[in-house]
Amino acid sequence: MSKSKSVFVCQSCGQESPKWTGKCSGCNEWNTLEEQLHNSSKSKQTLYEVQTKKAIPVSSINEKSAIRLLTNDEEFNRVVGGGLVSGSVTLLAGEPGIGKSTLTLKLALSLNKTVLYVTGEESAEQIKLRAKRLKDENKQCYVLNESKLENVISEAEKLFPELLIIDSVQTLSMDEIDTVQGSTTQIRHCAEVLIKYAKTKQLPTLIIGHVTKDGSIAGPKILEHMVDTVLQFEGDKNHLYRIVRSTKNRFGNTNEIGIYEMFEDGLKGVKSPNKLLISENTSELSGIAIGCSLEGIRPIMIEIQALSSTATYGTPQRSFNGLDGKRLNMLLAVLEKRGGLKLSQKDIFINVTGGIKINDPAIDLAIICAVLSSNFDFPIPQKTCFIGEVGLSGEIRPVSRINERIKEVVKMGAEYIFVSKYAKLNKAENGKYQIKKVVKVQEIIQQLIK
Known part of the structure; x- marks a missing residue:
């Protein structure tokens, strides 16, 4: 017994x-x-035979074994570091309805390679309806409606796919594990077996994961440590734009982002995100300032919108969208202490356009200037950009890769660029733009409010 x-x-x-x-x-x-x-009576059986390997010197390793599978999606290739590495396991997580299944199915249909798309959430007929809407066709894309991992690996052994997609890891289960589908134990063991299989067969694998109500990936935390790459799908379902952000990548840059726009026939990569995130005509509007954030190795121009108004009900409101609230409270305190502004009785609302989330301190200067513009109700001159970090003493600090940021904003038409006096800059091209160096917040206030 x-x-x-x-x-x-x-x-x-x-x-x-x-x-x-x-x-x-x-x-x-x-x-x-x-x-x-x-x-305890059940013995764990391996689904496939794992060969014993010997240690070899690094110098004798053949790099051809780590080739990348390039998709037809330039934004996705950018985020994962230039394509999916053979044997790599990538976890794509995001809120329900944000477009995870749509993006992965479009990747599968756009490839002219053998792809096994495993779904435990939808029927094959539902996948067919979505594929028809996406208007892509790949005769080598196979759909398997299965939640038992043993059957998934058995089918993969027959098809020899060049890409395996699992939708989703929370729907997988194994008979040898005596827990319900979606439990922590099932997720951990299924992921472990799936990763070993992908490494053994040199099969690039893309796994979809659910998230909890606080935005973290559902399941054990060890799942993020086991996989090679973790991608977070961000964006508001009310916005047209979606962002795929790399939070972990063993084969590329972390914090790299890919920007997508939602259409009737699915998600499409945005080649020039700066044109979409920046308003065309803000010359007569107050409370708007332009900054430049570095996402991975990609400089992106960011439009900051601020609204300052007299508080009418008790405690003033502080509302922030797309930014870190604690850092913004610090910047407002710096403005009040070092700049002499009386913001303690003001409602402050700050927003990043496009639904994008930014954590780069290089946009501190743009945030402060947007608040100044709204508080004194004056428009910031058009084609002006602010790049700099603000310290607690009110000093403007230099930021990393400043020359790449300047090159990007100049390409987008910026003529006046405010930076830290201590930034190490390349020689400016004559007549194209002006660099205005500042040391403290007080200097910014004096130059903008004349």
């Missing part, structure tokens, strides 16, 4: 405990341990 015993598994990190404790000893999260049955 088989012996079954209970173990308590953390739903956050996957750590097992013989008894229930209020706090997980692995991730220090509270009330995340759930009881699950563990059957």
Whole structure:
């Protein structure tokens, strides 16, 4: 007779405990341990034979084994570092309805290669309807409606695909694991087997993952450590634009982004995002300033909109969209202390256009100038850009890769560029643009408010 015993598994990190404790000893999260049955009579069987390998020197490794699979999506290729590496496992996560399945299916249909698209959430007929809407066709794209990982690997052994897509990892399960589908234990074990299979067969694998209500990837945290690349799908469903951001990449730059626009026939990459994120005519509008953020290795012009108005109900409001609220509160405190502005009785609203999220401190100067423009109700001259970090003492600090940022904003028509006095700049081209160097916030106020 088989012996079954209970173990308590953390739903956050996957750590097992013989008894229930209020706090997980692995991730220090509270009330995340759930009881699950563990059957000791079942032996874990491998789904495929793994060959024993010997250690070899780095100098003798053949680089051809790490070739990349280039998709027909330039934005996706950019984010993953130039294509999917053979044997790599990429996790794409995002909120429901943001376009994860649409993007991956379009990738599968646009390739002229054998692709196995595994779905545990939709029927084959539903996939066909979406494929018809996307208006792409790949006769070598096979759809498998299956949630048992054993059957998925068995089918992959027959087809020998060049790309494997799993939609989604939360729907996979294995018979040898005595837990329900989507549990932390199932996700961890299925991901482990899938990753070993991808590495053994040198098969690039793209996995879709769900997210929780706070935006983190559903399942154990170890899932993000196991895969090679983690991509986050960002954007508001009410906006036309979506952003795929790389938060981990063993084969490329982290924080690289790809920008997409939603159409009736699916998502399409945006080749010139600056033209979409910047308003065409802001010459007579106050509260608008242009900055330049560096996402990975890609400089992107950012439009900051600010609104400052007298507070009418008790405590003033502070509302921020697309930016870090704590840093913005710090910048407002710097403006009040070093710039002499009385913002403690003002409602402040700050927004990044296009629904994009920015964490680059290089846009500090643009944020401060947008608030100044709104507070004193004057428009900032057109074709003006602000690039600089603001310190607690009100000093304007230099930022990384300033020359690449300047090159991008000049290409987009900027004529006046405010930077830190201590920035190391290349020689400017005569007549094309003017560099205005500033040291403190007070200098910016004096130059803008004349």
